[in-house]
Structure formats: structure tokens, C-alpha cells
Amino acid sequence: MRSILISLVVALPFSAPLAAQSVQGRVVDEGTTSGIPGAVVVLLDAQGRRQRAVLTARDGRFRFAAEPPRRYRLRAEMIGRETVATDLLDADVEGGSDHVLVLPARPIRLAGLEVTGEERCDGDLESARSVYLVWSEIEKALRATEVTLAESTHRFRVAEYERRRRKGSSSVVHEVRDEAEVVGGQEPFVSLDPVDLAEGGYIRDDGGEIWIYGPSTEVLLSRAFQDTHCFSLRRDGSRPGMIGLEFEPLPGRSTSDIRGVLWVDERSAALRTLEFEFEHVPRSLMRGDYEGAAEFKQLEAGGWVIESWWLRSPDPENLRQIRERAGEILELRPTRLRPSSAP
Numbered sequence: 001m002r003s004i005l006i007s008l009v010v011a012l013p014f015s016a017p018l019a020a021q022s023v024q025g026r027v028v029d030e031g032t033t034s035g036i037p038g039a040v041v042v043l044l045d046a047q048g049r050r051q052r053a054v055l056t057a058r059d060g061r062f063r064f065a066a067e068p069p070r071r072y073r074l075r076a077e078m079i080g081r082e083t084v085a086t087d088l089l090d091a092d093v094e095g096g097s098d099h100v101l102v103l104p105a106r107p108i109r110l111a112g113l114e115v116t117g118e119e120r121c122d123g124d125l126e127s128a129r130s131v132y133l134v135w136s137e138i139e140k141a142l143r144a145t146e147v148t149l150a151e152s153t154h155r156f157r158v159a160e161y162e163r164r165r166r167k168g169s170s171s172v173v174h175e176v177r178d179e180a181e182v183v184g185g186q187e188p189f190v191s192l193d194p195v196d197l198a199e200g201g202y203i204r205d206d207g208g209e210i211w212i213y214g215p216s217t218e219v220l221l222s223r224a225f226q227d228t229h230c231f232s233l234r235r236d237g238s239r240p241g242m243i244g245l246e247f248e249p250l251p252g253r254s255t256s257d258i259r260g261v262l263w264v265d266e267r268s269a270a271l272r273t274l275e276f277e278f279e280h281v282p283r284s285l286m287r288g289d290y291e292g293a294a295e296f297k298q299l300e301a302g303g304w305v306i307e308s309w310w311l312r313s314p315d316p317e318n319l320r321q322i323r324e325r326a327g328e329i330l331e332l333r334p335t336r337l338r339p340s341s342a343p
Helices: 129-151 194-200 217-221 223-227
Strands: 004-006 023-029 040-045 050-055 061-064 071-077 098-103 154-166 172-183 203-206 209-212 229-234 242-249 257-265 271-279 291-298 304-314 321-334 340-342
Touching: 023 040, 023 071, 040 129, 050 061, 050 129, 071 098, 129 217, 129 229, 129 242, 129 257, 129 271, 129 304, 154 304, 194 217, 194 223, 217 223, 223 229, 229 257, 242 271
Parallel strands: 004 209, 023 098, 061 340
Antiparallel strands: 023 061, 040 050, 040 071, 154 172, 154 321, 203 209, 229 242, 242 257, 257 271, 271 291, 291 304, 304 321
């Protein structure tokens, strides 16, 4: 009998040792000049390519420990605020300087956006203003989640579950629970390279073993994902105060893929939930629902994590049941208290 393997594991990132200070500074509020914690500062080269990224510390400070490109820019972004960037800087001239990036005090509001049903299917999200505005805030949250994971600023106690649920009622008929401590956060849907997924699909048959890949933050942020999906806005009466960015595979695609919704709080512009289901499931697999979800949370110090998640598929051993792999963060605590830095 074929076994179905769901790629749902805990990542164990680590921090590289600090090198000599090269680029540092502070992100502050335009109105109060107070430091802003949890902003993402990105180091870009002269061509605008992302080199590294860090989260600001509680006092708004940041530091890139490795030597920067000869010419570079700094960009600061925060969910619910306009993004700012410096002019092109020269490393020889700016060496040792303390850069200050000022985030505008006026917030970004999504509550007034009109949901027209317009789709963008050409990878050019900027051409549809409302879609792009919501996507930009989602993008910030996903990038902040990536940086939180990489910086290893917190230690988490995590519970993981292997469950069997009864079809229809979804009541749990069997559960195995494990706990573990991890550093950095959760990337529950360990996935493949975004281009590989776009070309080969999210469900693979490897010598009789079926692998089901969920979307990692890297996949959701990738150009390959944008180029192979259509995007539109939606609202749902059961989710008051939320606006959703709906995505679905481009028309004509037959490779196994995902469709779903990224739900955002209209007032704060914060990403809350990812819901998705698989399309074009290979005929060799059992019929049924293949779906998943993840809940996002902002930490007190400003970082972002995936707080809980699950992935479901038909149980190959019992047609009346659904197999579920799931996890949640039970407890977290900081691993360090110092200005944010990246190698």
C-alpha cells in the first residue's frame, strides 16, 4: 500500500557569530522620534537586489555585521505603515555612520478598499492598485516571519500532532502528540524550491510514496508563485473586519497546485490566516479533500511567527477518516536582548 508523506517538520535555524560592525542605525517614528521595534530593515545593492534583512530591536536599532556592497541602499518596512528607503549610499563614505530611517506616522488602512472581483493573472500585481496594496502588507508579514526564523531571537516550546479525524464531523478518533523545543520559530510547511514546485507540482509520487508539499513563506514570496497564480480580493460575512487576497492557479495549468486565501485585518493591515487547498490532485491518489491552514502572530518585541498550522488529506488506511498533521506554539521566551543584527 502506498504511504502518504506530508512535509510538515520543525526547522532548526541557528545564528552566525557576529563580525565587525559595518552598517547600523535606527528606525524611528516620524511623530514621536521613538524607536520602532520589529521593523524589517533590508540591505539592497545598487541594482536593488536584496542582500540581507534584519528586525529592529526594542529600541529601534539594527545592525548588519558583514561588509556591505560598495554602493547600497537601506529600506525599512513595517506592517500598516508606508515603506521608506535611503538614497544610494557609498560604503567608503558612510562607513561607521549611524543611519536613521523615519517611518511616516500615517497608517495604511484597508477598510475602504472596494472589492470588485478584478483578477490579476500576469504576475504584475502593481497594475491593480487595491490588489497590490493588500499584497504589499502580506509581503511585509511574510518577510518579517522569514527574518524572525533566521535571527533565532526566541525559543519556542512546540506541540506536534498526528491525528485521524472522522469524515463529516471532523471529530478526532486518534491522536499522537509530541513536544519539542526549537529556536527561531516555525516554518511548518517545509517545501521545495519555488520554481521546482511551479514546474513539478505540490504533490509528488516518489517510487510509490506520495509527498504532499505545503507552501513555505519562501514559496509565497517567490516570483514563480506570482507568475503561476491569479490574484483577487474578497470579503466574507463570516470574517468581519477582514479582507482576503484570493489566489488560484492560472487557467490551463494541469500540474498539482494550490488555491486559497490570505486573510488580513483591515484596521491594522496585519496578516492573520493562510487557508489553502490542493488542485489537480494526481489520479493515482484517493479522492477527497487535500487542504491546510496556518495562523500568523506578531510577537511582543515585533517579530512574526506561524502560531499554529495543519495539513489534511484522506487516510489511505481508512476511507471514513481524514489524516491530519498539525502543530502549535505552546510557549515562547527571548533568547537574547541586544540590537538586531545580521551577518
